[in-house]
Amino acid sequence: MKNIQKIIFTILCLTIDVIVFAQQNIDTAAYTENFRGQYHFSPKTGWMNDINGLVYQGGKYHMIYQWGKSVRHGGYATSNDLLHWKDEGVALIPQGSDLPKEALRNVSGKHVYSGSAVVVSGEMSKRITGSEKEAIIAIYTGTGVGTCLAWTTDTGKTWHNYKNNPVANPAEKAYPRDPVVLYHQPTKRWIMALYENGTTFYGSDDLINWNFLSNIDFGFECPDLFQLPLDGNKENMKWILCDADGAYLVGQFTGTKFIADEGQKNHIMTVGNDFYAAQTFPARNLPNDDERIIQIAWMDHWNGGLGETIWQRNATFPVSLGLETYEGQMRLTRSPIKEISKIYESEKIWDSQIVKPDNNLFKDIKSKKFEIIAEFDLTNTSASKFGFQIVNKTIAYHVKSQLLLNESLKPDASNRIKVRILVDWGQLEVFANKGIFSYSEQFAFSPDNRTSVSLFTDGDIKLMSMEFHEISRTWKE
Numbered sequence: 183m184k185n186i187q188k189i190i191f192t193i194l195c196l197t198i199d200v201i202v203f204a205q206q207n208i209d210t211a212a213y214t215e216n217f218r219g220q221y222h223f224s225p226k227t228g229w230m231n232d233i234n235g236l237v238y239q240g241g242k243y244h245m246i247y248q249w250g251k252s253v254r255h256g257g258y259a260t261s262n263d264l265l266h267w268k269d270e271g272v273a274l275i276p277q278g279s280d281l282p283k284e285a286l287r288n289v290s291g292k293h294v295y296s297g298s299a300v301v302v303s304g305e306m307s308k309r310i311t312g313s314e315k316e317a318i319i320a321i322y323t324g325t326g327v328g329t330c331l332a333w334t335t336d337t338g339k340t341w342h343n344y345k346n347n348p349v350a351n352p353a354e355k356a357y358p359r360d361p362v363v364l365y366h367q368p369t370k371r372w373i374m375a376l377y378e379n380g381t382t383f384y385g386s387d388d389l390i391n392w393n394f395l396s397n398i399d400f401g402f403e404c405p406d407l408f409q410l411p412l413d414g415n416k417e418n419m420k421w422i423l424c425d426a427d428g429a430y431l432v433g434q435f436t437g438t439k440f441i442a443d444e445g446q447k448n449h450i451m452t453v454g455n456d457f458y459a460a461q462t463f464p465a466r467n468l469p470n471d472d473e474r475i476i477q478i479a480w481m482d483h484w485n486g487g488l489g490e491t492i493w494q495r496n497a498t499f500p501v502s503l504g505l506e507t508y509e510g511q512m513r514l515t516r517s518p519i520k521e522i523s524k525i526y527e528s529e530k531i532w533d534s535q536i537v538k539p540d541n542n543l544f545k546d547i548k549s550k551k552f553e554i555i556a557e558f559d560l561t562n563t564s565a566s567k568f569g570f571q572i573v574n575k576t577i578a579y580h581v582k583s584q585l586l587l588n589e590s591l592k593p594d595a596s597n598r599i600k601v602r603i604l605v606d607w608g609q610l611e612v613f614a615n616k617g618i619f620s621y622s623e624q625f626a627f628s629p630d631n632r633t634s635v636s637l638f639t640d641g642d643i644k645l646m647s648m649e650f651h652e653i654s655r656t657w658k659e
Contacts, residue, residue, distance in 0.1 A: 213657040216629035217488045217608030220551045220655040221525060222481065223267045224496035225249060225257055232360075232404055232426075232459035232480050233497065235299030235320050238467050240337030245478065246273065246299060246320055247497070253280045254293040256320065260338060264476070264500050265525055266656045273341045274332055276324065289332045290347040291324020296360040296404050298322075300372075300464060302389070309388055310344055311335050319389060321374070323359035328352040329376070331389065350384060350392040351376065358382070360404045360426075363389070364464055369437035375405040381423065383439065396439035400448075401425035404459040407435065408475050410505040412512060420505055420512060426459045428452050428479075432505070432512040443512070451514045452620035453589045454612075455485045457498065475503040476519060481609060481622060488608050488626045498622055499604055499611060508618050509592075515617030518604060522553065525654045532648040537568075537639055548632035549652055550607055556637075556648040557600040560593050565641030572605055572635055573628045577612060587612060591619045598646065605633075606653075 211226040223245070224230060231248030234256060238244070242260050249257030249272060256274025261267045275285050278292030303316040311317050315335040324330040328348030334341045351358050358378030366373045374384040374392060383395040404426035412418045420443075421435040428451040433442040451460075460479035468474065479498045487494055499522070504515040532543060554570065560581060569578035569586075579586045579599055586601070593599055594615050604611040605627070612621040627633060635650075 211492050213655075215491060215493070217490050217626060218493070219496050219606040219609045220657065221265070221653050222496045222499055222606050222609045223259060223478075225259075225493050226269050227492050228257075228494070230257065230480070230493070230495040230497070231482075232296045233461040233478050234294075234297050234322060235318075236461050236463045236476075236478060237299045237301050237318055238463060238469055239301045239316065239318050241469075242337065243463075244299065244318060244338055245497075246297075247480070248294065248296065250280070251494070253278050254295060255279060255281075256289070256294045256322065256332070256341075258338060258341075263524070264519060264521055266658070268658075270338065273334075273338065274320065274322070278325075288341055289322075289324065289343045290330045291322075291327045293325040293356065295323035295325055295356055296459060297329075298362040298364075298461065300363055300365070300389070301467065306388065307335070309390060311342070321361050321363045321389070323351075323353075323356060323361065324348065325356040325359075326354060329361050329374070329392075346390070349390050350374070351378070362405050362407060362461070364407060366435075366437050371437075373407070373435075373437070375407045375423070377401065377403050377405060377425075381405050381425070381440070385438075398423070398440050400431055400440075400442075401429070402427060404461070406461055407440075408462050408465060408503075410475060410503060410514075412505050413507055414504075422505070422514065424451070424460065428457055428460065430514055432514075446512060449511070449513060451516060452479075452622055454587070454610075454621040454623040456481045456483050456624045457622040458483045460498075462503070474519075477501050477503055477516070479622070481624060485624060488624055490608070495624075496609065499609075501617075501620075504617060506616060506618065513618055516620040517613055517617040518553075518602065518611075522653070523651075525656060526553075527652040527654045529652070530650045532645065534644070534646050537637065537643050537645045539639055539641065541637060541639070543637050543648070544635045544650075547635050547650060549635065550605070550627065550631070550633045551653045551655070552605050552635070553651040553653060554601070554603040554605075554635075554649070555651075557598055557646040559644040559646055560597050560599065561644070563641060563643040565639045565643040568637075568639035568641075568643050570603065570635065571638055572603075572610075573633050575610065575625055575627065577601075577603060577610075586614055586619060587621050589619070589621065591615065 229251035235246035258273035329350040330347040331344035380399040384392040602613040
C-alpha cells in the first residue's frame with residue numbers, strides 16, 4: 183500500500199510540475215509588444231503553428247494548437263466567449279520535447295503534429311480514459327508512432343496519453359498525418375479524414391479501431407470536413423472538404439467516400455499571404471443549439487513574420503462559414519462572428535452621401551485596433567479606384583478591373599461593393615460581399631500608439647453607409 187501511495191504521489195508531483203512549467207512558460211509577456219494582436223489570439227511566448235483541436239466542453243471553448251519551433255508540442259487555450267482567450271500553456275508534451283526534464287512527457291511521438299479533438303462520454307469515454315466522465319479526446323499525429331489519442335476528463339486541466347497508441351496509421355516518420363475526426367450521424371460512426379495520398383477516409387465505432395473507407399485525390403495537409411446549407415436552405419445540405427491551403431471541394435459525403443458535385447470547380451476560401459491549417463468546431467458541439475460552423479486558422483503561411491519578439495505568429499479572428507451560390511458555383515463565405523460587437527469600444531456612423539476626392543470623413547480618427555464596415559454603390563461613379571489608407575497599407579478597389587487588394591471581386595447584383603476590414607496591431611483581415619471575398623495578412627502596421635485612417639477616391643462615388651468601431655483589448659492584465 184505504501185508503495186502504491188508513493189507511486190500516486192510521484193505521479194501527482196510530476197503532473198504539478200507540468201502545470202507549473204506551463205504557467206511559467208506563459209507568464210513572461212504583457213501582450214503589449216509591437217505587432218502583438220490585441221483581439222487576435224497568440225501565445226504569450228514561443229512559436230505558434232497549426233490549429234489542432236477546437237471543441238466546446240465544460241462550459242468553455244477549447245483550442246489546441248501547435249507550439250514550439252524546433253519540436254512541436256500541443257499548446258492549449260480556453261475561452262468563455264470566443265473573444266477573450268486564456269493561454270493555458272503547453273498541454274501535450276511529446277517524447278522528443280526540448281522543454282526542461284521536469285516537464286512530464288505526457289503524449290506519444292517525437293513531435294505532436296496536427297490533429298483535431300472531439301467530446302465523448304459514457305462507455306466511449308471509459309474505453310479510452312477508464313472513466314465514464316465526459317472527456318475531450320485529442321486525435322493527433324505522434325511522429326514516428328502514428329495516429330494517437332490524448333485525453334482529459336477535467337476540462338483540460340490535465341492531459342494524459344492513451345495507453346495503446348497508436349490507434350491507426352503506424353508510421354516511422356511524420357506521414358501520413360493530420361487526422362480530423364467527426365461523428366457521422368447517418369452511419370453512426372466516427373470518420374477520420376487524413377492527409378494520405380490526397381485525403382484518405384477511415385471509419386470507427388470507438389475512436390480506437392479504424393478501418394479504411396476510401397481515398398480522394400485532393401488536398402495537401404490538415405483536412406477539414408463539415409456540412410453547410412446552400413443559400414441558407416437546410417433542406418439542401420452540402421459537404422465541404424478543405425485542405426490546409428484553404429482549397430475546398432463541395433459535394434456529398436456518403437459516410438464512406440466524398441463525391442464532388444459535377445461542374446463544381448476547386449476554389450480557395452481566402453486569399454492573401456497568411457492563412458493556413460484552418461479548423462472548425464465540430465457540428466452540434468456549440469452551446470445553446472448554435473448551428474454555426476465557426477472556423478479559426480493559423481495566420482501565417484511561412485511569410486517570414488513581422489519581427490515579433492518573445493512570441494511568433496497568431497490565429498485569425500473566428501469566423502462563421504456559409505455556402506452561397508455565386509456565378510453558378512457554390513462558394514464558401516467567411517464572416518467575423520457576430521460576437522465581435524461585444525468588444526466594440528466606440529463607434530462612428532456615416533449616412534448615405536457622395537464622397538469626393540478631397541473628403542475628410544476620417545478627420546481626427548486614429549486607431550490601431552478597429553473594424554470598418556462600408557458599402558459603396560458603383561452606379562454612375564467617376565472613380566477608377568477607391569478604398570482605405572491605413573498608415574502604410576493601401577486597401578484599394580479598382581472599378582474597371584474589379585480587383586480588391588489585386589484579387590478578383592465583382593460588384594453584387596445591385597452594383598455594390600460592401601467591405602468589412604479588421605485591423606489589429608499586426609493583423610489585417612478583409613471580407614467583402616457577404617464574405618465571398620476573404621483576405622488574411624500579417625502586416626507590419628506602424629507600432630506607434632495611434633494609427634491614421636483615411637478614405638480615398640480619385641472620383642465621385644456614392645457611399646451608402648459606413649461604420650467605424652474601435653475594438654477593445656481582449657487580454658486581461
